[in-house]
Amino acid sequence: MSYLRFFKPIFIFYFVLLLLFSLCRFGLLLWLNQRIQGADLSALISGGLRVDLSSSAYLSIPILLLSFIYFYSDIKFKPYICYLVKYYSVVVITLVILIEAATPAFISQYDIRPNRLFVEYLIYPKEVFSMLLSGHLVSLISSLMLSVFAFYMAKKWIPKLAEQQSTHNALFSFFTLAILFILCVLARGTTGPRPLNPALVYFSEDSLVNSLVLNSPYSVAFALKSLRNEKSSNQLYGNMPRQEIIDTVRSSSYRTNFYNEQIPTLAENKPYQTQQKKNLVIILEESLGARFVKTLGGSGITPELDKLYQQGWGFDNLYATGTRSVRGIEAVVTGFLPSPSRSVVKLSKSQRHFFTLAELLAQSGYHTQFIYGGESHFDNMKSFFLGNGFNQVIDFDDINKPEFVASWGVSDEDLFTQADQELTKLANIHQPFFSLIFTSSNHDPFEIPQGKVVLDDSYQTDKPKRDLAIKYADYALGQFIDKAKSSEYWHNTVFLVVADHDVRVYGSEPVPIKSFHIPAVILNTDFDKTRDARLVSQIDLPVTLLSLIGLETATPMTGFDLTQQYPVERAMMQYYDNFAYLENNQAVVLMPGGKTSFWDYDLASKKQTQLLPLMNNQQQQLHHKALAHVLFSSLAYQNQLYRLNAK
Numbered sequence: 001m002s003y004l005r006f007f008k009p010i011f012i013f014y015f016v017l018l019l020l021f022s023l024c025r026f027g028l029l030l031w032l033n034q035r036i037q038g039a040d041l042s043a044l045i046s047g048g049l050r051v052d053l054s055s056s057a058y059l060s061i062p063i064l065l066l067s068f069i070y071f072y073s074d075i076k077f078k079p080y081i082c083y084l085v086k087y088y089s090v091v092v093i094t095l096v097i098l099i100e101a102a103t104p105a106f107i108s109q110y111d112i113r114p115n116r117l118f119v120e121y122l123i124y125p126k127e128v129f130s131m132l133l134s135g136h137l138v139s140l141i142s143s144l145m146l147s148v149f150a151f152y153m154a155k156k157w158i159p160k161l162a163e164q165q166s167t168h169n170a171l172f173s174f175f176t177l178a179i180l181f182i183l184c185v186l187a188r189g190t191t192g193p194r195p196l197n198p199a200l201v202y203f204s205e206d207s208l209v210n211s212l213v214l215n216s217p218y219s220v221a222f223a224l225k226s227l228r229n230e231k232s233s234n235q236l237y238g239n240m241p242r243q244e245i246i247d248t249v250r251s252s253s254y255r256t257n258f259y260n261e262q263i264p265t266l267a268e269n270k271p272y273q274t275q276q277k278k279n280l281v282i283i284l285e286e287s288l289g290a291r292f293v294k295t296l297g298g299s300g301i302t303p304e305l306d307k308l309y310q311q312g313w314g315f316d317n318l319y320a321t322g323t324r325s326v327r328g329i330e331a332v333v334t335g336f337l338p339s340p341s342r343s344v345v346k347l348s349k350s351q352r353h354f355f356t357l358a359e360l361l362a363q364s365g366y367h368t369q370f371i372y373g374g375e376s377h378f379d380n381m382k383s384f385f386l387g388n389g390f391n392q393v394i395d396f397d398d399i400n401k402p403e404f405v406a407s408w409g410v411s412d413e414d415l416f417t418q419a420d421q422e423l424t425k426l427a428n429i430h431q432p433f434f435s436l437i438f439t440s441s442n443h444d445p446f447e448i449p450q451g452k453v454v455l456d457d458s459y460q461t462d463k464p465k466r467d468l469a470i471k472y473a474d475y476a477l478g479q480f481i482d483k484a485k486s487s488e489y490w491h492n493t494v495f496l497v498v499a500d501h502d503v504r505v506y507g508s509e510p511v512p513i514k515s516f517h518i519p520a521v522i523l524n525t526d527f528d529k530t531r532d533a534r535l536v537s538q539i540d541l542p543v544t545l546l547s548l549i550g551l552e553t554a555t556p557m558t559g560f561d562l563t564q565q566y567p568v569e570r571a572m573m574q575y576y577d578n579f580a581y582l583e584n585n586q587a588v589v590l591m592p593g594g595k596t597s598f599w600d601y602d603l604a605s606k607k608q609t610q611l612l613p614l615m616n617n618q619q620q621q622l623h624h625k626a627l628a629h630v631l632f633s634s635l636a637y638q639n640q641l642y643r644l645n646a647k
Contacts, residue, residue, distance in 0.1 A: 007179065010067065013089045014060045017096065021052040021215040024100040028212055031104065039209050047201030047213040050189055054196050055218045057186035059092055064183065068176050090151060098147040099216045113211035113219045115348060192375070193407075198222060199377035207352050207387050223348055233634040236340055236577055237590045240631055248628035253558040254566055263641055265556045271547045272563040273526075278549040279493035280361070280434045281423065282332060283480075285473065286325065286442045289502030290318075290517040292470050297606075301455065301471045304478025305519060308497060313527035317603050318536045319516045319571040319582070320501045325438075326379045327574065328500025331538035333357055333436065335557035336642060338574035339633035345384045352387045353643050355556050357542050358434060359389030360644065364551060367391055367426055367433040371419050373399060374409025374440050381438075390436075394422060406447035408440040412476035413449070415439060420483055427489035442466075442473040442503070466503065481523070494548050495523040496541060507608075510589045510597060511580035514606040516573045522548070527563070535569035535582065535603060536562065556642050572629060581626030586611075588622045590630060596623060 025048050029036060036044070063085055070081040099114060106114045189196025198219075202210040211219060234240075246264045255267045294300035295309040296316060308314070321331040326343035330336050334356050336344055344350035358368040369392040376382035376395035385393055395409075399418050402410035409415075419437050426433040441448055446469035453471045461467045477497065484490050499518035507515060520541065525548050539559035546553075547561045560566050570583040579590045587599040587608075598611040598619055613619065636642040 007064075007067065007175065009085060009089065010060055010063045010179070013063055013093075014056050016093060017056040017059060018052055020093070020096055020100070021055065022049070024103070025052075025212060025215065028103065028107075032107075032208070032212070035206075036209055036212070039204055039206070043201075043203045044209065044213055047203070048215070050196065050201060051214050051218055053186050054189035055215055057183040061180070061183050061187065062088060064176065064180055071172055071176075094147050094151045096217050098144075099220060101142065101146045103216045107208065111208050112352075113208075113214060114216045115211075115219050115223045118220055119223050194378065197377065197380070199380045199383040200375075202377065202383045202386065204386065210383070210386070232638075233340055233579075233630045236592045237579065237627055237630060238594050240627055242635065245628045245631050245635060248625060249558055249632045252570075252625055252629070254560070255558075259554075263556055263643060263645075265558050265636075265642075266554050266644075268554050269543065269546060269552070269557075269561060271550050271552050272561070273548070273550045274552055276492070276550060277364070277366075277432045279426075279432055279489065280357075280366075280545055280549050281493055281495045282434075282436045282545075283477065283495065283497045284325075284328060284332060284436065284438045285477065285497065285499045286439045287501065287503035288442060288470065288473070288499035288519060289504075289515070290519050291502070292467070293519045296517070296519060299459070299461070299467070301459070301467050302474040302519075304474045304481070305497070305521070307478070308481065308521045308523065309519075309531070311528060312495075312521040312523040313525060313530045313532060315520045315536050316531060316533045318498070318518055318520045318538065319513070319573060320499065320518045321516075321538045321572060322574045323501050323505045323516075324379075325500045326381070328498075328538065329381065329438075332496075332498060332500075332541055334642075335539045335542040335555070335559050336636075337539065337558065337629050337633040338572055338579070339630060339637070340574060340577050340579065341634065341637070343379075344637060346380045347637065349637060349640060350388075350642075351383060353640065354384075354388050355642050355644055356385075356388045356390075357545070358385065358391075358436075360546075360551070360553065360555060361432075361434045362389045362391060363644070364553070365432060367429075367431050368435075369394060369422065369426075369433070370436045370438070371415065371422060372396075372409070372438045372440070373402075373412070373415035373418075394418065404449040406441065407445055408443045408447075411449055412439045412441040412473050413452075413479065416476055416480035416483075420480065420487070423484070423489045424487060427487070438500075439473060439476075441476065442469045448472040470503075490524065494525055494545060496545060497521045497523070498538070498541060505575065509599070509608055509610075510578045510591055511573055511575040511587075513573065513580060513582060513587060513599075513601050513608055516571075517606065532562070533603075534562070535571055535584065536560075537571035539572070555644070556636075572626075574630075579626065579630045581622065581629060583622060583625070586618070586622060588619070588626045590623075590626055598622070 066081055066085050070078055073081060103113055106118060190200065198214060201213045204210050249265060250258055258264065258267045260266045290296040291298040293302045293305055295306045321327055321338040324343065326345040327338060329345055330343040334344065341347065344354060362368050368390045370385050370390050371394045374396055376393050382393050399410050399414055402414040404411040404414060423435060446465045448469050453468060453475050455464060455468055455471065498520035502515050502518060505512060505515040537559065540562055543557050543559040544562040547563050568583055573580040577592050581588050582601060585601055585603065587601050589597045589599065596613065598613055600609045600611055
């Protein structure tokens with residue numbers, strides 16, 4: 001078994017890391033025992049082990065690959081590879097100890113494990129070192145001493161690669177591939193379609209408790225990975241003075257009395273009614289474009305939604321802000337402007353203290369919940385929601401006896417059955433509530449229960465499976481609304497049914513505006529049996545909902561309250577790196593490198609025609625507004641200006 005002896009360094013390295021991660025977490029749990037009382041320790045420990053197994057495997061794979069190279073390399077290179085393996089192990093163990101040793105001080109300061117802030121501070125060594133010397137000298141010295149000790153011990157006890165002749169290559173290759181396979185499985189951390197990520201192991205409303213499930217090197221590494229996706233608007237589209245950005249966005253929102261310069265768009269919203277707080281239910285329909293809705297000129301496979309358009313406040317010209325579910329969530333739940341970066345649902349700086357309807361309503365005494373038929377860790381939804389005001393997350397594991405389970409979770413019927421049960425419970429406790437219900441049946445691969453719906457023989461389509469799923473999703477929605485109307489919770493509850501985005505965005509235009517056209521209906525208000533032909537954006541919906549449920553409070557949202565009339569109508573859309581600002585029937589599209597194009601867009605025909613870039617006064621104003629809004633989203637996110645309270 002000489003080959004196993006050859007792999008001894010990797011085995012020792014792996015289990016040393018695993019032991020270090022576990023001991024450090026155990027020490028933090030002892031230190032923070034008062035804070036974690038009431039937390040699910042089994043979830044914390046099992047999730048922590050999962051993360052530690054994955055982290056140790058990732059860090060061990062380079063040693064295995066170097067060992068493989070060593071075995072087949074020329075004899076004169078073998079000593080160098082031996083030293084590389086040795087000192088890779090020593091350096092990694094030392095860095096792990098350093099980051100974990102710095103963790104208690106970081107938690108004391110920021111109430112969370114080292115994250116992106118830990119990384120960002122590295123570019124300010126002078127200021128950071130001064131801060132450590134002034135306020136954290138003991139922590140600094142102890143961390144350095146532990147790191148030096150770790151370096152010495154690792155250098156002494158981590159063995160070198162055993163000498164091995166390059167014979168019986170097939171057997172050695174087999175052992176290497178077997179170990180590599182095991183490490184890759186452990187590193188991936190899950191057998192699901194997506195690899196391990198923090199949201200997969202998060203379970204608590206407390207961000208600190210969630211961060212304890214991670215180990216600190218993993219937390220820092222994930223922050224580094226996330227940083228690569230945070231594109232800056234000014235690098236793509238150009239610059240504008242900060243105050244000019246803020247002034248333009250403020251004036252374009254047609255609100256007044258901005259009284260907090262630390263939160264530049266924070267202003268009072270005067271509600272439509274103030275007699276009584278109403279409950280709020282938002283049903284976010286997966287991938288439902290207006291082109292399928294007969295009322296909106298579509299193919300006519302959503303008869304239930306067509307009925308709702310006749311009953312409620314239906315929007316004929318509502319446009320999504322993006323092409324992903326998280327972008328729709330961002331717009332409907334936070335009212336935040338779209339940007340070329342990822343949705344704030346996934347970005348690290350917005351995981352706490354970022355404005356959401358849930359945070360505002362929770363502070364106003366509402367119970368807030370998210371109900372989803374799949375795994376809520378997908379797209380970091382669970383982490384974002386728990387960190388920003390949602391009291392409760394109900395997902396796949398909480399669905400009671402689902403009748404049909406697809407790739408993305410339970411069927412929409414099962415989801416709505418659970419939602420009805422949850423809303424009934426909330427109605428019985430006589431506490432105002434906000435529930436966000438997110439469907440998934442209309443998602444590729446479009447798996448639905450058999451025999452529920454059929455397409456008419458006369459219906460022509462090249463995507464029958466997709467369209468059948470759309471019709472099924474519409475059927476499930478209709479069943480739920482009919483049941484809700486006879487329920488106790490229907491009374492005094494405002495319902496919004498809205499798509500997150502269209503099922504597909506296509507077109508040769510830099511932003512194919514018609515592909516952002518989606519349906520939305522508000523039910524159970526004074527505006528029932530109303531058809532609204534105005535150009536409307538998804539970001540207008542949360543502002544309008546607050547007005548309808550009677551909440552008089554300040555928010556940083558810049559959308560329009562659609563219970564009122566405004567001098568202009570406008571919508572904003574992000575399509576990869578291109579940003580469109582549509583006002584009335586004129587659009588400007590900002591593209592990377594400062595490129596700009598102007599378009600005429602007819603709301604009735606959905607025809608988009610390119611205009612000559614004359615840069616007359618109208619086009620200049622349109623370009624100025626577009627640039628200010630897309631720059632504001634980056635400015636507000638990066639500087640954490642989109643929140644309820646000043647820090």
